[in-house]
Amino acid sequence: MANVAREERWGDRTSVEDRRDEILRKLGLALRDRGFAAMKMQDIADMLNMTKGNLYYYFPSKQDLLFHGHMKCMAISLAALADAQQATPPYARMLQALLRRHIAGVLEEANGAVLLTDLEDLAPAHRQEYVALRDRFEQGVRAILVAGMKAGEFRDADPSVATLAMLGGVNWMPKWYRPEGRWSPTEAADRFAMFFLQSVLA
Amino acid sequence: MANVAREERWGDRTSVEDRRDEILRKLGLALRDRGFAAMKMQDIADMLNMTKGNLYYYFPSKQDLLFHGHMKCMAISLAALADAQQATPPYARMLQALLRRHIAGVLEEANGAVLLTDLEDLAPAHRQEYVALRDRFEQGVRAILVAGMKAGEFRDADPSVATLAMLGGVNWMPKWYRPEGRWSPTEAADRFAMFFLQSVLA
DNA sequence: ATATAATTTGACCCAACGGTCAAACTGACC
DNA sequence: GGTCAGTTTGACCGTTGGGTCAAATTATAT
Known part of the structure; x- marks a missing residue:
């Protein structure tokens, strides 16, 4: 079950750079519907099936994102x-x-x-x-x-x-x-x- | 000093409706530079030389504004x-x-x-x-x-x-x-x- | 196997902000 | 000068949400 979820959310990408890109893509997707200030880091994390803390591993701050x-x-x-x-x-x-x-x-x-x-x-x-x-x-x-x-x-x-x-x-x-x-x-x-x-x- | 400030910020408008319009105008002015979510009620109040509490006397909520x-x-x-x-x-x-x-x-x-x-x-x-x-x-x-x-x-x-x-x-x-x-x-x-x-x- | 590095977690902190409210002030009218 | 409605104040509350971190987990190399 864990590996299934992992497979689904990761695909076969591996590098940090790719992960960053994926996060950015989801951010854009989310931004279609809501303003940036209204967009919570937690939401973005949820959308990526990751935790907020993990998100901060890839981007140091919301502004940076x-x-x-x-x-x-x-x-x-x-x-x-x-x-x-x-x-x-x-x-x-x-x-x-x-x-x-x-x-x-x-x-x-x-x-x-x-x-x-x-x-x-x-x-x-x-x-x-x-x-x-x-x-x-x-x-x-x-x-x-x-x-x-x-x-x-x-x-x-x-x-x-x-x-x-x-x-x-x-x-x-x-x-x-x-x-x-x-x-x-x-x-x-x-x-x-x-x-x-x-x-x-x- | 108090009446000077009062004069400056009120002009000669009196009715509540006029005051609401003025608030709305300032809101627009502020919105030119910053997003709505980034805009704090306190900021709007400051801009109008009024207190936040007073602002809520004219508009029941930020959304309503x-x-x-x-x-x-x-x-x-x-x-x-x-x-x-x-x-x-x-x-x-x-x-x-x-x-x-x-x-x-x-x-x-x-x-x-x-x-x-x-x-x-x-x-x-x-x-x-x-x-x-x-x-x-x-x-x-x-x-x-x-x-x-x-x-x-x-x-x-x-x-x-x-x-x-x-x-x-x-x-x-x-x-x-x-x-x-x-x-x-x-x-x-x-x-x-x-x-x-x-x-x-x- | 094991050590080492990369990644992930979730509990935690805390400042900021929307909103509330009782009390104080103001001015108009009697 | 009393009273009453309209207006203003500023202290206060509760939540929200950005950001932190030590510990746990997972990959990688040897």
Whole structure:
């Protein structure tokens, strides 16, 4: 009985890193439904069939847990940005690909739900580090928009407004998105990336 | 000294209702920077130069406070929707006017910040009531979009996607908007309403 | 087998926070 | 100046939940 439960909750993963990832995934899952502050360490532990004390073996604090959740999600978006920046025009294709991966990253594995969390819940140092990355991502998107406008691919609009509007719409998605709903993560990513793209097309 | 402080914090308002509104406004202001769960009743009281006990004289609980904040914000948006529904085409004008007032409502007086709050923080009955209104608003926006598409004013797009994308972008605004920034609330409302409108124009 | 390291447990601590309340204060009206 | 309703105070309570830790258990290496 003990080994059955163990098998079920562990699968065949072994390394500490993998375990951390699994915890982060469950955190995202939980964050879909409840705010971070409302989320108790005990809840997260329960969800993973582990004890609270054991959870603290993997993450030193609740804030740290949140921070790593943020970073995991951000890494996906930044990787997508890096790829987009290496691609060649048309900018429409670049933007669409970037948005698709960004949205999918936000929705997939539920990690994106941490976006909704107030940055104030992070330790100052962590917040600073995260915000820096977030700004870099936004800058990257804005740069593509500007380039696309100059190239005449995109309609003229205030790049700040366009960036904030689009990325805001994406950031809000975890709030209403349910994986069991009508769209799979990639399907939703496709549809919304397309919509956002067309919303700036000339 | 006592009367000076009193004068400063009261101004010339007298009725309980006014005091409640003021509390709600400050709550919104505070919610701009911190999550609701992270927001302590003591903080809100401090911000209003009142004691925690006194705060409970006006609102029976923290949840109730949040609920009324939500409702106040929603009332503005619903009023804008009602007006829009009574207006006559072109739909572009209807949508733009609706979005302008909706956005302004969300940004003005800071009440919109409650949008970021997880609905889970509301008592179930309150949540139900709020969600019903929220759905009505979304339906209204979608209906205008659909009508505008049929009339050929708006480009063809999935109305659900368009609605979620636009309103999501609006809902996210309180997260980054700062009244001391480059846009006044109405200015931001103008710019973003225009952007969203053009993003669906045929 | 056995020693050693990695992991897990659950009882425990304690500060923080939502909420209560009796008593005090204020001002208006007679 | 008395009285009464409306308002404010601040001390107080109970629970909740983040975090700790020594001891127990389980893997790994020899």
